[in-house]
Every structure is written in C-alpha cells, then in structure tokens.
Amino acid sequence: MEATIEVTGLRKRFGRTVALDGMTFRVPPGRVTGFVGPNGAGKSTTMRVILGLDAPDEGRALVGGVPYRSLEEPLTRVGALLDAGALQPSRTGRDHLLWLAHSQGLGAARVDEVIGLVGLGGTARRRAGGYSLGMRQRLGIAAALLGDPPVLMLDEPFNGLDPDGIVWIRGLLRSLAAEGRAVLVSSHLMSELEGTAGQLVVAGRGRVVADMGVAELIEAASHDRVTIRTTARSRAMETLAGAGATVAVTGGDTVTASGPPAERVVELLTGGGVPFSEVTAHRATLEEAYMELTRDAVEFRADGAGR
Ligand SMILES: Nc1ncnc2c1ncn2[C@@H]1O[C@H](COP(=O)(O)OP(=O)(O)OP(=O)(O)O)[C@@H](O)[C@H]1O
Numbered sequence: 001m002e003a004t005i006e007v008t009g010l011r012k013r014f015g016r017t018v019a020l021d022g023m024t025f026r027v028p029p030g031r032v033t034g035f036v037g038p039n040g041a042g043k044s045t046t047m048r049v050i051l052g053l054d055a056p057d058e059g060r061a062l063v064g065g066v067p068y069r070s071l072e073e074p075l076t077r078v079g080a081l082l083d084a085g086a087l088q089p090s091r092t093g094r095d096h097l098l099w100l101a102h103s104q105g106l107g108a109a110r111v112d113e114v115i116g117l118v119g120l121g122g123t124a125r126r127r128a129g130g131y132s133l134g135m136r137q138r139l140g141i142a143a144a145l146l147g148d149p150p151v152l153m154l155d156e157p158f159n160g161l162d163p164d165g166i167v168w169i170r171g172l173l174r175s176l177a178a179e180g181r182a183v184l185v186s187s188h189l190m191s192e193l194e195g196t197a198g199q200l201v202v203a204g205r206g207r208v209v210a211d212m213g214v215a216e217l218i219e220a221a222s223h224d225r226v227t228i229r230t231t232a233r234s235r236a237m238e239t240l241a242g243a244g245a246t247v248a249v250t251g252g253d254t255v256t257a258s259g260p261p262a263e264r265v266v267e268l269l270t271g272g273g274v275p276f277s278e279v280t281a282h283r284a285t286l287e288e289a290y291m292e293l294t295r296d297a298v299e300f301r302a303d304g305a306g307r
Contacts, residue, residue: 034197079144089129133160
C-alpha cells in the first residue's frame, strides 16, 4: 500500500459551527508532517474524517489511495492515536493490546514487542484505570504501532508526556518516518515539533493556511539577520551599511545587520579591516516562524483578500 494520506476539499458542519471549510493537504511518506493550528481549527475533525469516524459533508479523505472504510485489516494499514483516554479502566494495558491484536489476527509476541518499543514494560500488566496521562499516551502509541502500519496518525501525542517522554517520542516519530512511513502528528505547541517535523500543515478555521517544509519556513522567518560583536561598532556599521545592509545597534559591543548572509558579513568586515570577535546568524525557532506565518495569515484575512 502506498504510504500517503490525502484529504481534498473536506467540508463539515456541526449545526451552525463550520468545523471544516475546504481542508486539503497531502501527507507524503518518509517524513513527519506536523498538523498545527489553534484550538478549533479542525485538526481532530480532519483526523476523524480520515478514519471514517465522521462523515464529511463534502470532499474526500484517502489513505494509501483508498477510503479508510474499504481497508481490510485496517490496523496493519493505518495506526492512529486519537483519544488516549478511551480505555477500559479494569483491563490491563497488555490485555487491551491483546484484545486489539486478536481482532486483527496478530499474536501476543507482537504485543510484547510494541510494549517494549513504547517503554511501558511492567506497567503494561497493571490496570489501565491507574495510568497517568503519559502512560495512556504510550499505550495508545503502542496500539497504533501494533499492525506495523505504513501510515500513522497521532492526535496530540505529546500531551501529558514529561520532558524525557517528549524526547523519546520525537526520536520514535523520526525513525518511523525514516523507515518510509507517512506520519501525521497534530500539536498545539510548535516547540514539540522542532527537530521532528519535516513538513508543516498549518490549519486555521477549517482550512489550510500554509503547507510548507519546516527548513523553508524557518529560513523565511530568519530574514538573514546577523549579530556582530565588535570593538569598532561605528566602523562596522559604516562598512555594512555601505554594502546595503540595514544596521542597528543592539548592545555596547554588538550590532545587528539585516540583508547580507553571515558569510558576506564576514567578508565585508575582513575586507574593510574591521575587527570582530563574533558573527552569529540568527535562526528563527519554529515557534517564531509559526507566529510570523499565522500573523500574516490573519492580516491577509483582515483585508478580505484571503476569503
Ligand atoms: N461532535 C461535535 N459537535 C459539535 N461541534 C464539534 C464537534 N466536533 C468538533 N466540533 C467543532 O468543530 C470545530 C473544529 O474542532 P476540532 O476539534 O476539529 O478542532 P481542533 O483543531 O482539533 O482543536 P483542538 O486543538 O482544540 O483539539 C470546533 O469549533 C469544535 O467545537
């Protein structure tokens, strides 16, 4: 099966609430695609539609080129974590997984394998009712991985995880994608996706506001801003401004130049005989890039051009 998710023109209303308003994007294999956006943007509804749990009013969602409902043994095709709270409290984590595994013709050996993979260990033999949110997330991820599916879809998997858990899941997601899977992960917090997502689908009000590579997004937000530490501030400013840079004083011995990239700044300073002890290219964080992107989206909408 082709490892992709494709949603095209999804529309969905709940009474007077428009949950999806033309949601369209593709999740390719081999990278983690972050699905982000503010509360109510339509992320969970989109995932529910992909899994056939909600029917769209219009549009379609395909997994590996076909609707989810037409998949045979779906756990071996798509692994999903939607609501980590949905557990039988009296059942142990392992029994929960065994029950799921048997329904799909999978054995106990695979259950123990995924328990090891998500680091649940002995906890898996305790009743799920006593699990912390972080343990429930791990169990949910184990369930998603049971059938070794080529497509994974996780709704807010970072919720409730401690810092170690967050580092762990980032590594897991990256390695699952590196094996050629399509991995869609929703999150509110950009910082959680930093270093993990290769592609970012930003949702707002039921549609896609931006869909781009993370490297490209960060580069666009970094604006070639370079900080220079120098004992000859005025000369540095003259030299850089003379080459077309926009220069500003940012401290007793630092100036910031926008325009030329760091390598060019070094060339200019060296060429002009200006002493410096440090030249640092500013790299925007994913959070900063996201804020800038969504701010533009809001401004774009405010003048009516985006509607
Ligand atoms: N079953 C439902 N009944 C009524 N309204 C719903 C239902 N499910 C979702 N909605 C509404 O649809 C909109 C989109 O919700 P959705 O949960 O998909 O957004 P989200 O991006 O996942 O948000 P969050 O980040 O808060 O989880 C919201 O206004 C929500 O209140």
